[in-house]
Amino acid sequence: MTVGPAEARRLSWAQVRARRLAWHGLAEPLKGAGPADVASAMAGTHAQMMSAAELGIALRMDGATRADVREAVWGEHSLIKTFGPRGTVHLLPARELPMWVGALSALPRPSSPHADGVRMAPEQSEQVIAAVGDALRDAELTIDELTEEVVARTGPWAGDLVMPAFQGMWPRWRQSMHEAGIRGLLCFGAGRGRKVTYTSPRRFLPGFAAEEPEAALRGVVRSYLRAYGPSTPQRFAHWLNAPATWASELFASLEAELERVEVEGVDAPQWLAPDASASAFAVPRPRDVAADVPRGVRLLPYFDVYAYRVGNQPPALLYPGRASERVLRGNFQVLLVDGEVAGLWHQRRSGRRIEVTVEPLAPLSRARRSALDDQVARVGEILEARPTLTIGEVTVGGHA
Known part of the structure; x- marks a missing residue:
């Protein structure tokens, strides 16, 4: 039964923060959770910087180190490194990859941001995506090797160096690389020395197939x-980089499955989802933590605060004062105190030592x-190094 507006549960901002800390394993580690369980609780872990993803996942586990996360990705393949929400690199639980591929493949596609002369025609994009899937079916290729295979399967136009990128130019085909990922045809393979490789997720997940779009979208919501x-x-x-009208229609179609709540200081109606009926690890139920007061000091790595803050309203309450x-x-890497951003931090590694500066x-x-x-000691444990702490100004810029 849909909960009517008059019956909507009311949550204070403190209750929202308490719920977020608990669900994300930031109030205390998620009991019994492995790396894939943590990524599931976070709805995917941003992995543009793998070192940050390793730290963010291990922080939410009891006694884990970066080695445990690396084993989950490159050893047992319970985590898959691939392109996820917004076309950005994520770690996604292997068991949930069919849902993610089914949902992301069904999203409305935005217009190409590339100029004439760079942009590929739709049929060219489809040729490239098919070529990527074919090239990676039984192989693990560097980006240069994959470029050669794509050009050989499509034509010289795919290899034209027309895309500005960092200090050089990328070949035309790479504008469809993330699309091949969200369709389940490409993921990251193990590194080859200092070089990144790509492969097919089917090499790690035999029988892999995308979930039907309607069920997949329901699961992602x-x-x-x-x-x-x-x-x-x-x-x-915004989180998915999808049209707002489309998202409103999707939520309306699922309204009977969701709970409407009212949040202190927010005019728009808010929504929660019911808990999973069963879980291999201890994730608190929203109602169980609704009356709690948020507590704790945490050091979140790069990109992690984005995961923590999505959906939080208004930003002034999450980022108070300075x-x-x-x-x-x-x-920045942020200092989180009682669920609010209260500072920033940086670490510098030298051999087996890590110098941590917190501002x-x-x-x-x-x-x-x-x-x-205690938190600095835990960071040192995760990164397998001896930490020292300095309280002072962080002089490096963001993402340094």
């Missing part, structure tokens, strides 16, 4: 709302300073 709810169709659309000026506009934006109490010491 529920996964998103468990990780980031309460939230809105508009926020969901945080809105110092942290909000850049991709709090407000004085830390004795208890919070002790909790920060």
Whole structure:
């Protein structure tokens, strides 16, 4: 039964933060969780920087290190590194890859941002995507090797160096690379020395096939709302880089399966998803943590705060005071205190030592300073190094 507006549960901002911390394994580690379970609880883990993804996942587990996350990706393949929401690199649970591919393949496609002379025609894109799938079916190729295979299967036009990229130019075909990933034809393979390789997820997951779009989209909405709810169709659309109107229609079609809530300080109605009926690890139910007060000091790695903040409203409450000026506009590693951004941090590694610099934006109490010491020690454990802590200004820019 759909919950009517008059019956909507009301949540304070503190309750929303408590729920988010608990669900994301930031109040305490997710009991019994492995790396794939953590990525599932986060609705995918951003992995543009693998070192950040390794730290972010291990922080949410009890006693894990980066080696455990690497084994999940490159050894047992319970995590797949591929292109996920917004076409960005993510770690996705292998068991959920059919859902993700089915849903992402069904999203409305935006217009190409590339100029005439660079942009491929739709039929050319399809040729490239088919060529990528064919080339990687039984192989693990570097980007240069994959370029040769794609050009051989399509034509010289695919290899034209027309796409500005960093300090050089990329071949034309690469504008469809992320599309091959979200269709389940490409994922990352093991590194070959310092070179990245790509392969087919079917080499890791025999019998892999995309889930039917309607069921897959329902699953992704529920996964998103468990990780980031309460939230809105508009926020969901932004997270997926999809049209807001399309997202509103999708939420409307699922309204009977969702719970409407009202959040302190937010005019728009918000939505939550029911919990999974069964789980191999202990994830708190939203109602169980609704009355809790958010507590804890955490050091989140690069990109992790994006995962934590999606759906949180309004940003001024998540980035109070100086945080809105110092942290909000850049991709920094952040100090999280009681579920709010309270500073930033940076680490510099030298052999087996890590120098951690933390810049709090407000004085830390004795208890919070002790909790920060514990968190720095945990970061050192995860990164398999001996950490030292300096309280001072972080002088590097975002994503440094």
